[in-house]
Amino acid sequence: xxxxxxxxxxxxxxxxxxxxxxxxxxxxxxxxxxxxxxxxxxxxxxxxxxxxxxxxxxxxxxxxxxxxxxxxxxxxxxxxxxxxxxxxxxxxxxxxxxxxxxxxxxxxxxxxxxxxxxxxxxxxxxxxxxxxxxxxxxxxxxxxxxxxxxxxxxxxxxxxxxxxxxxxxxxxxxxxxxxxxxxxxxxxxxxxxxxxxxxxxxxxxxxxxxxxxxxxxxxxxxxxxxxxxxxxxxxxxxxxxxxxxxxxxxxxxxxxxxxxxxxxxxxxxxxxxxxxxxxxxxxxxxxxxxxxxxxxxxxxxxxxxxxxxxxxxxxxxxxxxxxxxxxxxxxxxxxxxxxxxxxxxxxxxxxxxxxxxxxxxxxxxxxxxxxxxxxxxxxxxxxxxxxxxxxxxxxxxxxxxxxxxxxxxxxxxxxxxxxxxxxxxxxxxxxxxxxxxxxxxxxxxxxxxxxxxxxxxxxxxxxxxxxxxxxxxxxxxxxxxxxx
Numbered sequence: 001x002x003x004x005x006x007x008x009x010x011x012x013x014x015x016x017x018x019x020x021x022x023x024x025x026x027x028x029x030x031x032x033x034x035x036x037x038x039x040x041x042x043x044x045x046x047x048x049x050x051x052x053x054x055x056x057x058x059x060x061x062x063x064x065x066x067x068x069x070x071x072x073x074x075x076x077x078x079x080x081x082x083x084x085x086x087x088x089x090x091x092x093x094x095x096x097x098x099x100x101x102x103x104x105x106x107x108x109x110x111x112x113x114x115x116x117x118x119x120x121x122x123x124x125x126x127x128x129x130x131x132x133x134x135x136x137x138x139x140x141x142x143x144x145x146x147x148x149x150x151x152x153x154x155x156x157x158x159x160x161x162x163x164x165x166x167x168x169x170x171x172x173x174x175x176x177x178x179x180x181x182x183x184x185x186x187x188x189x190x191x192x193x194x195x196x197x198x199x200x201x202x203x204x205x206x207x208x209x210x211x212x213x214x215x216x217x218x219x220x221x222x223x224x225x226x227x228x229x230x231x232x233x234x235x236x237x238x239x240x241x242x243x244x245x246x247x248x249x250x251x252x253x254x255x256x257x258x259x260x261x262x263x264x265x266x267x268x269x270x271x272x273x274x275x276x277x278x279x280x281x282x283x284x285x286x287x288x289x290x291x292x293x294x295x296x297x298x299x300x301x302x303x304x305x306x307x308x309x310x311x312x313x314x315x316x317x318x319x320x321x322x323x324x325x326x327x328x329x330x331x332x333x334x335x336x337x338x339x340x341x342x343x344x345x346x347x348x349x350x351x352x353x354x355x356x357x358x359x360x361x362x363x364x365x366x367x368x369x370x371x372x373x374x375x376x377x378x379x380x381x382x383x384x385x386x387x388x389x390x391x392x393x394x395x396x397x398x399x400x401x402x403x404x405x406x407x408x409x410x411x412x413x414x415x416x417x418x419x420x421x422x423x424x425x426x427x428x429x430x431x432x433x434x435x436x437x438x439x440x441x442x443x444x445x446x447x448x449x450x451x452x453x454x455x456x457x458x459x460x461x462x463x464x465x466x467x468x469x470x471x472x473x474x475x476x477x478x479x480x481x482x483x484x
Contacts, residue, residue: 005072007074009180011419012079015065016036063429066152074175081181088225125187152175182221182277187203193226197229200260231282232249233246253288277307313396325396333361344401353479359425360423360424360425409467412475413476445467
């Protein structure tokens with residue numbers, strides 16, 4: 001496969017922006033890639049870091065710094081701005097405040113200076129603006145990598161991407177960066193863990209600000225890890241000492257303020273609609289949002305987005321204990337933060353997009369993950385086993401959609417969540433491993449089609465290379481072209 005891969009959800013700035021709080025002046029994106037507060041700072045995993053990740057799932061290394069993205073030859077990524085939530089630090093653990101600091105530093109490699117800032121911060125929107133500014137600082141600044149000149153450019157629309165493609169040469173490369181936002185708390189909601197404190201006028205005013213950014217977000221993930229006074233969230237935290245911090249609002253529905261926020265985001269005046277990403281929303285909130293699309297917005301073509309997601313193999317939010325493909329349901333992590341088959345159909349019918357999250361905690365059942373492990377890892381054999389976890393997501397989506405009489409290869413894409421708080425699939429450590437993933441998925445696709453092509457509807461009988469090109473590149477690019 002010659003096409004560059006596209007990632008619709010990743011966090012290149014999470015680690016370096018955090019490190020920028022250690023230096024004076026703070027919040028600076030260093031042009032020198034040797035500085036840890038540079039978005040170009042390259043820190044691939046060494047043998048010890050890989051060993052530690054296999055042993056206790058910690059990801060201290062950088063996965064999608066822009067040097068790694070450059071080395072992967074990717075030209076388009078969707079980055080998620082994310083004001084880190086206070087409630088990771090909101091309560092003492094075992095009576096000791098510092099325990100949470102250690103846990104979060106291990107899980108996300110957040111600097112102590114940033115953690116102190118998060119704990120004292122009472123305005124998530126300021127943090128959002130600061131991270132947006134962090135990207136703006138080195139927009140169109142040049143960096144030399146492997147003898148070639150690279151720059152990244154924040155883009156305003158698909159036309160900007162096409163213009164940048166036309167400017168590239170063999171020695172000059174451009175990484176196109178599309179902005180998204182993860183978490184409606186970014187509008188300054190959910191500051192207090194125990195009570196509602198959001199100001200309606202402030203929240204709606206903040207949304208109007210981002211809708212007028214020069215580089216308007218392509219979409220927004222409405223929920224995240226903690227209650228944000230807009231909608232309920234799905235259970236996502238598995239660190240036992242922190243789970244109770246997530247309890248308020250867990251599995252609840254959309255609030256009155258949440259409906260106003262959704263309406264303002266979906267308002268398409270002057271073509272400035274910001275679609276909703278349904279990842280992290282509770283099933284109650286997702287069900288209500290889908291009903292809103294079916295009623296109030298029935299005449300409008302609003303795509304459903306699941307930017308960094310996985311299947312759970314079960315039928316629907318209502319029939320959560322039933323499976324359409326019993327054998328396949330055993331492949332997947334049966335949790336409601338993952339998506340039901342009926343939701344896959346909705347996404348396809350809305351011309352939406354499904355980014356497959358490269359996180360071992362989400363992408364497979366305990367049994368599937370265990371079967372993918374090797375005691376003495378051989379790189380190619382390990383990649384084959386690990387790529388199968390990703391291929392199974394592609395295959396399951398395809399079979400659900402084919403059974404419904406829909407084109408079945410059109411929504412699958414990559415939403416890695418690299419440099420978010422993830423446990424990467426072993427062997428698929430960083431952006432540089434995307435070529436390996438594509439190669440091994442091609443083998444799985446060829447094997448699948450050799451046995452199952454005749455079972456698919458005629459219009460779904462395409463070759464393996466075309467399928468993998470769609471997953472790694474084409475579907476995401478088509479979605480961006482239609483919606484940005």
